[in-house]
Amino acid sequence: xxxxxxxxxxxxxxxxxxxxxxxxxxxxxxxxxxxxxxxxxxxxxxxxxxxxxxxxxxxxxxxxxxxxxxxxxxxxxxxxxxxxxxxxxxxxxxxxxxxxxxxxxxxxxxxxxxxxxxxxxxxxxxxxxxxxxxxxxxxxxxxxxxxxxxxxxxxxxxxxxxxxxxxxxxxxxxxxxx
Amino acid sequence: xxxxxxxxxxxxxxxxxxxxxxxxxxxxxxxxxxxxxxxxxxxxxxxxxxxxxxxxxxxxxxxxxxxxxxxxxxxxxxxxxxxxxxxxxxxxxxxxxxxxxxxxxxxxxxxxxxxxxxxxxxxxxxxxxxxxxxxxxxxxxxxxxxxxxxxxxxxxxxxxxxxxxxxxxxxxxxxxxx
Numbered sequence: 147x148x149x150x151x152x153x154x155x156x157x158x159x160x161x162x163x164x165x166x167x168x169x170x171x172x173x174x175x176x177x178x179x180x181x182x183x184x185x186x187x188x189x190x191x192x193x194x195x196x197x198x199x200x201x202x203x204x205x206x207x208x209x210x211x212x213x214x215x216x217x218x219x220x221x222x223x224x225x226x227x228x229x230x231x232x233x234x235x236x237x238x239x240x241x242x243x244x245x246x247x248x249x250x251x252x253x254x255x256x257x258x259x260x261x262x263x264x265x266x267x268x269x270x271x272x273x274x275x276x277x278x279x280x281x282x283x284x285x286x287x288x289x290x291x292x293x294x295x296x297x298x299x300x301x302x303x304x305x306x307x308x309x310x311x312x313x314x315x316x317x318x319x320x321x322x323x324x
Numbered sequence: 325x326x327x328x329x330x331x332x333x334x335x336x337x338x339x340x341x342x343x344x345x346x347x348x349x350x351x352x353x354x355x356x357x358x359x360x361x362x363x364x365x366x367x368x369x370x371x372x373x374x375x376x377x378x379x380x381x382x383x384x385x386x387x388x389x390x391x392x393x394x395x396x397x398x399x400x401x402x403x404x405x406x407x408x409x410x411x412x413x414x415x416x417x418x419x420x421x422x423x424x425x426x427x428x429x430x431x432x433x434x435x436x437x438x439x440x441x442x443x444x445x446x447x448x449x450x451x452x453x454x455x456x457x458x459x460x461x462x463x464x465x466x467x468x469x470x471x472x473x474x475x476x477x478x479x480x481x482x483x484x485x486x487x488x489x490x491x492x493x494x495x496x497x498x499x500x501x502x
Contacts, residue, residue: 156484162361163481163489164342181501183340186364188376188458196374196460198366222495229497276454280366280462282374303341303481303491306334308499311341313481314492317400319407321486323359 152265152290157193158324160219160265160292161185165301166228166310168218168263169199172256173208177249178236179260180205181228183304185217190324193287195269200281204236209283213271214255217287218263222300222312227262229308254289264296330443330470335371336502338397338443338470339363343479344406344488346396346441347377350434351386355427356414357438358383359406361482363395368502371465373447378459382414387461391449392433395465396441400478400490405440407486432467442474 152160161167166183185197195217199206209215220228227245234241242249248261252268259266268291273284303311330338339345344361363375373395377384387393398406405423412419420427426439430446437444446469451462481489 159484159487162342163483164340184365186374186376187362188460194458196364196458198364225495225497229499229501232501233499273457279451280372280374282366284458300492301489305341305494306337306502308497308501309337309494310497311479311494312492314478314490316483316487316489317403319403319486319488321407321411323407323410323486324484 149266149291149293152292154193154287154290155191157267157287157290158187158190161187161195163301163313164303165219166304168220168228168231168260169205170216170218170257170260171205171208171212171214172258173212177242177258178205178208179231179241179247180236181232188284194272195285195287197283197285198281199283206281209271210277212256214257215269215285216252216255216257216259217267217269218260219265219301220263222302224262225302225310228302252289259291264293264299266291327444327469327471330468332371332465332468333369335445335465335468336365336368339365339373341479341491342481343397344482346398346406346409346438347383348394348396348435348438349383349386349390349392350436351390355420355436356383356386357409357419357425358414359410366462372450373463373465375461375463376459377461384459387449388455390434392435393447393463394430394433394435394437395445395447396438397443397479398441400480402440403480403488406480430467437469442471442477444469
């Protein structure tokens with residue numbers, strides 16, 4: 147793996163801008179992946195992430211049963227795969243094979259990491275109180291990886307119906323905020 | 325107001341890409357505004373939004389007491405105001421005056437809308453179960469406004485410590501997803 151460890155205290159910098167992500171799970175010996183945009187940071191450290199994973203997704207059962215997933219952050223070169231993954235079910239196809247994605251073992255979890263994604267977050271479910279009503283899971287990021295060669299990753303930001311905003315330039319302003 | 329009503333069923337298209345937003349509240353006759361990036365869509369319609377508003381924010385008390393706020397979505401031309409608002413407290417200054425923002429009345433709420441923002445969402449708190457543990461509020465968007473002349477708004481996406489990604493180009497791929 148060419149990726150290096152990314153500090154947990156900085157994970158919010160990856161998810162706060164709202165990129166679409168690929169969530170991997172592993173259940174009964176079978177890995178799966180889904181596309182997700184409904185997530186938010188909830189705490190800096192340990193990093194907590196809240197996310198909605200619908201009961202209509204095949205990944206829902208895996209996440210509920212195993213309490214483990216990985217959040218993989220793709221960039222614009224993977225746009226076709228991101229949409230393709232969102233438009234089929236792991237119940238019917240092996241999405242990793244279908245979309246030519248390379249799997250890497252996680253350090254602390256059974257779900258695989260996606261090599262083509264520039265960052266990977268190993269997560270455990272830590273709160274399921276809001277699952278029944280909202281399909282809302284609280285995850286703790288227990289290990290984070292990043293490709294250090296990707297300085298200004300062109301993440302994808304879904305605007306509905308297959309339209310994505312691609313991350314543009316960055317600006318820096320003096321700020322006391324984290 | 326030059327803004328027109330925006331369909332509630334499309335609100336997810338505004339928030340799903342993860343823009344930094346300005347949250348307005350009104351409490352004891354005094355309006356206030358804070359900068360927020362920790363939010364996620366939770367349901368399409370009626371649109372539900374989950375967000376973290378820390379107890380350290382002056383707005384926390386207003387939101388808890390009144391159960392009302394507006395989410396105002398700024399664009400890159402407001403970057404200085406967005407950072408400035410995040411770096412001072414409504415406990416000490418009138419941030420609207422300090423940053424030269426124009427207030428418009430909301431239709432269904434006491435909190436004002438910010439005229440300079442390209443979209444405004446009138447929200448009510450509908451679930452506070454996760455407030456004690458995570459400062460996490462579930463909001464329902466009850467009315468939405470948009471400036472129809474702004475076709476490709478350059479929203480701001482916080483990457484930590486005053487660094488913002490500015491929304492770039494958009495791409496469209498064939499998709500069956502909402």
